[in-house]
Amino acid sequence: MxxxxxxxxxxxxxxxxxxxxxxxxxxxxxxxxxxxxxxxxxxxxxxxxxxxxxxxxxxxxxxxxxxxxxxxxxxxxxxxxxxxxxxxxxxxxxxxxxxxxxxxxxxxxxxxxxxxxxxxxxxxxxxxLAYYQLAVALLRAAGAARPAGWAMVSGASGGVGTALVQTAKAFGYRVLASVGHDDKRAHATAVGADAVINYRTDAAAAAIAGITGGHGVDLWLESFVGPDFGQVFRSMAPWGKVMLYNAVGGHPAPAFFDDWRAAMGKCVSVQYFSMHVYEDDPQAMRDLLSAAMRLIVDGAIKxxxxxxxxxxxxxxxxxxxxxxxxxxxxxxxx
Ligand SMILES: NC(=O)c1ccc[n+]([C@@H]2O[C@H](COP(=O)([O-])OP(=O)(O)OC[C@H]3O[C@@H](n4cnc5c(N)ncnc54)[C@H](OP(=O)(O)O)[C@@H]3O)[C@@H](O)[C@H]2O)c1
The missing domain is CATH 3.90.180.10 (Medium-chain alcohol dehydrogenases, catalytic domain)
Structure with missing residues (x-):
């Protein structure tokens, strides 16, 4: 054949x-x-x-x-x-x-x-399914020890971003989505974001403070990064976590560590995640796929x-x- x-x-x-x-x-x-x-x-x-x-x-x-x-x-x-x-x-x-x-x-x-x-x-x-598998993996890796709180999904209109908005909602987070164009706002809202900012036109730190009532972001999910990424610490909640899963925008400026340290009172952690961590653990991959599939079959995610x-x-x-x-x-x- x-x-x-x-x-x-x-x-x-x-x-x-x-x-x-x-x-x-x-x-x-x-x-x-x-x-x-x-x-x-x-x-x-x-x-x-x-x-x-x-x-x-x-x-x-x-x-x-x-x-x-x-x-x-x-x-x-x-x-x-x-x-x-x-x-x-x-x-x-x-x-x-x-x-x-x-x-x-x-x-x-x-x-x-x-x-x-x-x-x-x-x-x-x-x-x-792979992006929902990734979303479940990221959210599990972020830890569920504390109440879910606010999750920020950057690039929320993209493939992974869409999966993350929906999966974070299913994990109990309130979701703040960020997009780079106003015509992407409707998509982020339609897939479940509680609030959407346009990072190109909104003053992000002020907008996030307003939306979260001054609390800040508990979990920031990011694949762009780029030179200005140190500003993220201004918007993080105490014990917040920044999860990176790529850095297509390049490295943060050298002042990144200074920005991080300036926010030391908030004890923010930064983790870099890749699905390749499971490369030698097919059972873990299957478990993540099953978890993602269950969320979809049960109707928690559409x-x-x-x-x-x-x-x-x-x-x-x-x-x-x-x-x-x-x-x-x-x-x-x-
Ligand atoms: N770590 C892992 O295990 C893993 C696994 C799979 C995928 N990934 C990564 O996840 C990322 C997202 O994948 P995806 O399929 O969701 O991509 P996508 O559909 O293209 O979405 C990416 C979003 O990022 C934003 N963006 C801003 N600047 C960009 C730039 N210079 N180039 C491309 N996008 C830009 C865009 O939204 P705005 O215009 O609204 O900003 C875009 O919607 C990729 O970098 C991919 O490599 C990681």
Missing amino acids: RARKIQLSGFGGPEVLQVAEFEVPALGPRDVLVRSHAIGVGWPDVYVRTGTYPWQHLFPMPATPGIEMAGRVAAAGAEVADLQVGRPVYVSSRLMGFRGGCYAEAMVVPRDVLVELPGNVDLDVAAG PPAGTFFKLEDAAQAHRLLESGTNRGRIFLRP
Whole structure:
């Protein structure tokens, strides 16, 4: 059987994402053939495409990006007795050692790394589970020892930001969202933010003080950072925590430590988080996926509809992601 996938013709811009035909490998006894229904598109895929992923060695060329996909069982190996054809399943490359490969019409996946989905699950939603898994991981890592309080989600209209707003609400936080354009406010509100600020036009520290009644932010979730990030300490509550999960805006200015120290009376902590901390712990990854799935299946979280592109239009999907103008998640439809 032949199928199509996206393959990198080299590192570079979105145009290096090319359609390639391949012969689907024969199934081993414990393998499952999964027919893709929807494929999540995310920044790790962009980093793989540009050759800048810190775990690039896990994506040998010619690489096929994609860390998650939801689909249905199309065939199973002789020793796979518990998965019927048609069964909805989720493929996470994180459970396969971050080797990508999900930008494809079909994948052969070892049974043991396949995640079964509830029969009534919306596969378009399930294809975006990785960001809810990340959100659960971040919120658990932030600790739940104290009452949840106020969470600040920066970049709240993006894929992870949307998942964080919704998951933080499900964890009991009041959520303050920050966006860079007024036309993104409505999205942040629609997915559950209690208050929204535009960091480009609002005086952030004053706005946050006003919204939180002077209390400040208990948990600040951030992937931009940048030179002015030291200002975050002005807005933190006592014992507050800053969770970084990327720094696309670059390093904070050297005065960051001075800014931190100036707020020492508040005992604020800063933690840098990556899902790769679970690389050698697939059971923990599965537990996080299950927790995220439960929140969705139980209705505590209702992910907004994503933006879909055809598989062959993966380049357009990357252009939209890199433009920073998307709302929520982007997906490929094979
Ligand atoms: N640590 C981990 O384990 C992990 C796992 C997955 C993803 N991530 C990271 O999570 C981050 C968010 O991913 P995503 O898929 O949610 O991205 P996204 O949909 O593009 O959202 C990112 C948001 O950040 C804001 N932003 C501000 N300046 C930006 C810039 N220069 N470039 C891009 N965005 C900018 C944009 O909102 P405004 O215009 O409103 O500011 C944008 O909506 C990425 O950096 C990704 O690498 C981390």
